[in-house]
Amino acid sequence: MADPATYRPATGEIPTRPGVYRFKDDQSRVIYVGKAKNLRSRLTSYFARPETLHAKTRAMVHTAAGVEWTVVGSELEAIQLEYTWIKQYTPRFNIMYRDDKSYPYLAVTMDEKYPRVMVMRGDRRKGVKYFGPFHPAKAIRETVDRMLRVFPVRTCSAGVFRRAEMSGRPCLMGYIDKCSAPCVGRISVEDHYRLAEDFCNFMTGNVSGYLRELEAEMKSAVDELRYEDAARRRDDIAALKRVFERNAVVLSENTEADVFAFAEDELEAAVQVFHIRGGRIRGQRGWVVEKVEETTSEQLVQQLIQQVYGDLDDVSRIPAEVLVPALPSEPEELSEWLTERRGSRVDLRVPRRGDKKALLETVAENADLALRSHKTKRSGDITTRSAALRELQDALELPEPLLRIECYDISHVQGTNVVGSMVVVEDGLPQKSAYRKFAVTGDAARDDTTAMHDVLTRRFKSYLREQTETPEVVSGEIDEDDTSEKKRFSYPPSLVVVDGGPAQVSSAQSALIELGVTDIPVVGLAKRLEELWLPGEEFPVVLPRTSEGLYLLQRIRDESHRFAISFHRDKRSKSMVQSALDEIPGLGPAKRKLLLKQFGSIKRLRAASIDELTAVKGIGPQLAQAIRENLGTKDSAKSKDSAESVG
Numbered sequence: 001m002a003d004p005a006t007y008r009p010a011t012g013e014i015p016t017r018p019g020v021y022r023f024k025d026d027q028s029r030v031i032y033v034g035k036a037k038n039l040r041s042r043l044t045s046y047f048a049r050p051e052t053l054h055a056k057t058r059a060m061v062h063t064a065a066g067v068e069w070t071v072v073g074s075e076l077e078a079i080q081l082e083y084t085w086i087k088q089y090t091p092r093f094n095i096m097y098r099d100d101k102s103y104p105y106l107a108v109t110m111d112e113k114y115p116r117v118m119v120m121r122g123d124r125r126k127g128v129k130y131f132g133p134f135h136p137a138k139a140i141r142e143t144v145d146r147m148l149r150v151f152p153v154r155t156c157s158a159g160v161f162r163r164a165e166m167s168g169r170p171c172l173m174g175y176i177d178k179c180s181a182p183c184v185g186r187i188s189v190e191d192h193y194r195l196a197e198d199f200c201n202f203m204t205g206n207v208s209g210y211l212r213e214l215e216a217e218m219k220s221a222v223d224e225l226r227y228e229d230a231a232r233r234r235d236d237i238a239a240l241k242r243v244f245e246r247n248a249v250v251l252s253e254n255t256e257a258d259v260f261a262f263a264e265d266e267l268e269a270a271v272q273v274f275h276i277r278g279g280r281i282r283g284q285r286g287w288v289v290e291k292v293e294e295t296t297s298e299q300l301v302q303q304l305i306q307q308v309y310g311d312l313d314d315v316s317r318i319p320a321e322v323l324v325p326a327l328p329s330e331p332e333e334l335s336e337w338l339t340e341r342r343g344s345r346v347d348l349r350v351p352r353r354g355d356k357k358a359l360l361e362t363v364a365e366n367a368d369l370a371l372r373s374h375k376t377k378r379s380g381d382i383t384t385r386s387a388a389l390r391e392l393q394d395a396l397e398l399p400e401p402l403l404r405i406e407c408y409d410i411s412h413v414q415g416t417n418v419v420g421s422m423v424v425v426e427d428g429l430p431q432k433s434a435y436r437k438f439a440v441t442g443d444a445a446r447d448d449t450t451a452m453h454d455v456l457t458r459r460f461k462s463y464l465r466e467q468t469e470t471p472e473v474v475s476g477e478i479d480e481d482d483t484s485e486k487k488r489f490s491y492p493p494s495l496v497v498v499d500g501g502p503a504q505v506s507s508a509q510s511a512l513i514e515l516g517v518t519d520i521p522v523v524g525l526a527k528r529l530e531e532l533w534l535p536g537e538e539f540p541v542v543l544p545r546t547s548e549g550l551y552l553l554q555r556i557r558d559e560s561h562r563f564a565i566s567f568h569r570d571k572r573s574k575s576m577v578q579s580a581l582d583e584i585p586g587l588g589p590a591k592r593k594l595l596l597k598q599f600g601s602i603k604r605l606r607a608a609s610i611d612e613l614t615a616v617k618g619i620g621p622q623l624a625q626a627i628r629e630n631l632g633t634k635d636s637a638k639s640k641d642s643a644e645s646v647g
Contacts, residue, residue: 004061008047014040019071020081022091023064027491030089032060035078039069056290060093076333083306095269095289095303106131106144108153108200113189114161114182115196117144117153130314131203148178150214150236151199154192155179211237255279257321259356261364262300263371269300270371272363273308276319286367288374302328305348309338318342323351323360384548385428391549395541396534398495398521403427406459406493407556408508410440410451411564418445420455421564424493425556434491435563449507452498456511463492464515492520499557501526502533509535525557584630591618595627606631 019039023032036042046053046061053061072078086094107120111127119141120130144155154161156171156179164170164183174181182192218233257276262269271287301324309318318341328334331348338346351357389402405425410418420438424431436459444454496512498504505524512520524533530550531540543550587595598616599605605627613624 004047004064007064007066009043009067011040011044014043014069015071016040017071018073018075018078019069020078020085021067021069022085022089023060023093024066024068025063026065029491030085030091031063032091032093033082033085033089035075035082037075039071043067043069056093063093074333075330076336079302079306079330079333079337083310086307087310095295095300106203108196110196110200114154114192117148117155117196117199119144129200131200145178147199147202148173151195151202152178152180153196153199154182156183252279255321256319257323257356258319259323259359259363260301260304261325261360261367262297263364263367264297264300265371268371268374269295270367270374271300271304272367272370274359274363276359284366286370288370297326298328301326302330302334305334305338309341312341315341315343318346320345321347321349323349323356325360325364326350385552388548388552389428391543391547392495392552395543395549396495396521396523396532400494402494404491404493405495405497405556407497407499407560408452408455409499409557409560409564410448410455411561418451419564420451421560422455422459423556423560423563425552428552430559437563448500449503452500452504453507453511456496456508457515460512460515460517464517494520496520496522497553497556497560498522498524499527499560500524505533505535525553530554584627586623586626591616591623594618 016038018035018037020033020035021039021043022030022034025031034042046057046067070081072081085091105120107118108129108131109116109118109125109127110129111125120128148155152173155173156164160171161183164174164181168184170179170181170184170186173179174184174186180187180192180195182189187195214233214237218230218237221227221230221233255276255278259274259276261272264270268288268290271289273285275284305322305324305328312318318338320342322338327348327350335346335348338348351360392398393400393402403426407423407425409421411421418440420440422436422438424434426434438455438458440451440454444450496508498508501524505522508524509522512518512522522535525531526533526540529540529542531542532553533540594616595605595613599608608628610621610624610628613619613627614621619627
């Protein structure tokens, strides 16, 4: 660990103006971003007496190898720049408000010819209307089920819709009157689209109009002695009312607000937010984050507001009012930033009395329950991971903690389509964004050991190249053109694990030695007895069957194997399709590529009609007929696993 005194900037060099600073480690990765009204006062506090700092702040300044800063014109500019850098670099020592899952939304695909109602998670699509988030997910399904009684909009997937269209028979939802069945022409395109618009209008809170209309229809049916129709309307009214019963009116109908509250201890904080729209609770979300330093409630609010609303693509979701338990140190600047993003005034305040204060207390109670639940669930996991990493370090007699472990595996079938995989675990948890795939070709694909040598050589050549391109970490002002954070391999592992025994370990070790990398330990995990092999050792290290360290290595090895197999299957299916198309006269590489893009598999190509084939650019009737004849008469091809997707 670095001594902060080795990179501490001279006090006189640090400006006293507002600005944003970032600490970097010895790999030039940004590990912490902060802002200050007075840069000199804030930065010198990190170096005056490091032993008195909060535990995680102390770990940060000892992990860092340099600090840089940039001066801005105002505190509002500091807020904007700090948010930009946190989003760009995702520093490991910053508080990051991330959900442990993606919350479900009710979505209506208004960009389609026949709009579809569905549950969606993840990134938002243009042209789709979203409602929510809903929590738990069961709530969204109950809402949809009740709404479809009155607004029978399509809910089926594209495949189900096409099959019903071709067969002339609707799916089950059409038979039970929860879909208007546009697939078989029971409703026109225009009428179905209007039905989807009515669905969206109702979900946005325009409730009373629809209820009055249904009540009038029910009364009319009673007057005309159509009692079955009246009963159906009665049930429809009850279903729509139940949709909003779960979201009781808590505030006046014109209230549009997000209500945030915290529960915290010295290490972690739980955050809850209630989304109030039209005076009703329309959604709830929660986060649990680690506190990097002695962070006050005011600082937590500041960072939370920046990240939650800064990440929103749909700025219309920013409400007119944000209620928080404590105001940040620059409430006017933060409110101005929110106003700029929303395009209209946003009021950021702490409720002091009345219904809004009572609601804030309810949100705080939920946050407290969430923190207790998190402590109960996660304590065992954190303890187990830490024990596993310590056990491995001791068993392998390694001097440094295992902060990052990389595991490599080779996959092939009888020497064909040879691929390698690299999976990464940091602090005992998988980092899927750092996974890498390697295609192995030529002489390197002779056997597992040469393939392993090739994969390790390529990975650590990239590491060495990026090290030479990484600028030296120094104290001082920031080069705004710095792009070092985009490096893919510049972070070295604490341990390399290979799937295999002495041969694979020897091959991996020789690859590192040839490159001059001598400070990264290598170990092999052999499947037969699950023993650990070290380079040059005659006997393996055998961990107890109940060892947490062994369990961790097994999980990493199995994940590496799964990742390699997935890549291998993808390559194999592509080569199978490619080889089948290669035999068709008149079908060149460009046209093969277009066919693969359009149909994706041999099975779909065989099922395609002449018209579907000729719809592909460059495929005429004669060539389409040749494709059908070649693919349809190859009996041997039928035995292949044609269901595999090309990806």
